[in-house]
Amino acid sequence: MSQILVIDDDIASCRTLEMHFSIQGHDVLLAHSVKQGLDLDTTANPDIIILDIRMPGESGLDGLPLFKQRYKNARVIMITAFHDMDTTIQAMKLGADDYIHKPIDIDELDQSINKTLIQASKNNDDMDISAEGFPLSSTNTMIGHSKAMRDIYKIIGLVANSPATVLITGESGTGKELVAHAIHKAGANPDAPFVAVNCAALVETLLESDMFGHEKGAFTGAVAKQKGKFSMAENGTIFLDEIGELSASMQAKLLRVLQEKEFTPVGAKASLTTNARVIAATNVDLVQAVDDNNFREDLFYRLQVVNIHIPPLRERSEDIPDLVQALLSKINREMNSNVHRISLDVINRIQHYDWPGNVRELENTLMKIVALSPGEIITEDMLPEKLTAQLIEKNTSVADISESAIAEMSLQDIEKQHIIKVLEANNWHKGKTCDILGVSRPRLRRLISQYDLDEHGRE
Ligand SMILES: Nc1ncnc2c1ncn2[C@@H]1O[C@H](COP(=O)(O)OP(=O)(O)OP(=O)(O)O)[C@@H](O)[C@H]1O
Ligand SMILES: [Mg+2]
Numbered sequence: 001m002s003q004i005l006v007i008d009d010d011i012a013s014c015r016t017l018e019m020h021f022s023i024q025g026h027d028v029l030l031a032h033s034v035k036q037g038l039d040l041d042t043t044a045n046p047d048i049i050i051l052d053i054r055m056p057g058e059s060g061l062d063g064l065p066l067f068k069q070r071y072k073n074a075r076v077i078m079i080t081a082f083h084d085m086d087t088t089i090q091a092m093k094l095g096a097d098d099y100i101h102k103p104i105d106i107d108e109l110d111q112s113i114n115k116t117l118i119q120a121s122k123n124n125d126d127m128d129i130s131a132e133g134f135p136l137s138s139t140n141t142m143i144g145h146s147k148a149m150r151d152i153y154k155i156i157g158l159v160a161n162s163p164a165t166v167l168i169t170g171e172s173g174t175g176k177e178l179v180a181h182a183i184h185k186a187g188a189n190p191d192a193p194f195v196a197v198n199c200a201a202l203v204e205t206l207l208e209s210d211m212f213g214h215e216k217g218a219f220t221g222a223v224a225k226q227k228g229k230f231s232m233a234e235n236g237t238i239f240l241d242e243i244g245e246l247s248a249s250m251q252a253k254l255l256r257v258l259q260e261k262e263f264t265p266v267g268a269k270a271s272l273t274t275n276a277r278v279i280a281a282t283n284v285d286l287v288q289a290v291d292d293n294n295f296r297e298d299l300f301y302r303l304q305v306v307n308i309h310i311p312p313l314r315e316r317s318e319d320i321p322d323l324v325q326a327l328l329s330k331i332n333r334e335m336n337s338n339v340h341r342i343s344l345d346v347i348n349r350i351q352h353y354d355w356p357g358n359v360r361e362l363e364n365t366l367m368k369i370v371a372l373s374p375g376e377i378i379t380e381d382m383l384p385e386k387l388t389a390q391l392i393e394k395n396t397s398v399a400d401i402s403e404s405a406i407a408e409m410s411l412q413d414i415e416k417q418h419i420i421k422v423l424e425a426n427n428w429h430k431g432k433t434c435d436i437l438g439v440s441r442p443r444l445r446r447l448i449s450q451y452d453l454d455e456h457g458r459e
Pocket of ligand 1: 141142143144170171172173174175176177178179283323326359360363
């Protein structure tokens with residue numbers, strides 16, 4: 001049962017509709033003018049408003065924005081004897097949900113109400129986080145359906161069972177370690193150890209001992225014999241993270257492991273063998289490092305028998321809604337929170353941000369929002385400034401900016417965006433730009449310098 005408010009100055013028409021809807025079990029309210037409709041007592045909370053356009057006093061079109069404001073959950077169906085396109089367009093632009101002509105065809109009205117109620121129940125403005133499709137039960141589940149991610153899943157499937165060395169490249173936070181885990185888990189020995197070595201974290205002797213182990217007394221502090229990670233990995237996987245940071249001598253030692261499957265613990269005389277699968281990752285450009293003589297070419301080719309490149313998040317923003325959903329349900333579990341709705345405006349903002357720190361930055365940002373959020377829904381006002389500021393900065397024209405964003409812009413912001421738009425449209429031809437903007441050349445020069453605009457970087 002829904003509450004339906006009928007606003008029409010034609011009393012007979014109101015009565016007919018009242019009877020019709022009451023028989024269907026709806027709760028019906030009547031008003032004969034915009035003013036009366038707005039003045040109903042505070043218990044009025046219509047799901048549907050049927051609003052006549054032509055009425056004495058304020059017209060239905062004038063009243064439409066007021067009703068949308070007063071009854072926030074209501075869907076509005078406009079009724080009119082006019083058949084012109086302009087009124088229809090205007091009504092829809094003002095936020096009407098449907099539009100029906102007089103004389104009213106009661107079946108058509110019923111259909112419209114049903115359709116409108118179904119849409120309302122879908123709650124089109126929100127995304128449901130509690131969707132069960134994203135359990136992210138293990139921390140290693142990868143999320144994303146973009147073409148790039150689907151290709152990566154395919155390659156993981158292809159290489160999982162071969163012993164080939166894999167080099168995973170991508171910016172920081174794109175999920176390189178996650179891909180390494182996925183290869184390991186899909187491989188022949190998923191229950192064998194997965195051992196990670198950070199090639200950047202340690203001083204050289206310690207790194208060597210971390211990888212290959214050491215004998216007792218091999219160096220100061222080596223009070224006991226220690227196994228290295230190549231040994232610990234057994235027939236599992238050794239993940240060499242930040243491989244681009246290896247020194248020349250460590251590069252040589254690693255090359256030996258890859259070629260001969262042999263290594264020597266620090267201070268030991270005999271060498272050991274390894275069966276571990278090697279997966280390496282880096283966020284530096286190894287081709288460039290080889291060119292600059294900072295990385296051995298032979299090692300590079302040994303490492304990248306298979307290369308998996310993960311594109312940055314900004315190049316696969318279609319993955320963002322899924323990621324947000326999955327990460328939020330993970331955060332809810334970890335933080336014992338219950339954020340389960342997020343408005344589509346928020347998703348839109350998140351999709352328009354650059355994410356220089358990629359998925360890791362997205363995860364950290366969501367965590368902060370959840371920590372500070374009082375309720376179960378994330379709305380635009382909870383977003384950090386970096387997300388709301390950049391949408392305005394990045395857009396090329398005022399026309400691209402949503403009305404809600406414009407409502408938050410200062411006149412100066414709008415002036416700046418408009419100047420950029422006209423300059424770009426005229427290929428930075430100053431004379432034409434001055435003509436269009438109606439300013440003198442010196443004034444345009446001042447504006448360009450005031451807003452720090454330039455032809456190449458634009459700002
Ligand atoms: N596709 C994805 N689905 C779900 N979570 C992801 C995805 N990609 C990355 N993450 C999450 O983002 C965080 C960063 O991922 P990861 O540590 O694998 O990145 P990285 O590329 O190794 O970064 P760095 O270069 O800084 O070491 C992790 O918490 C990871 O779980
Ligand atoms: Mg990493």
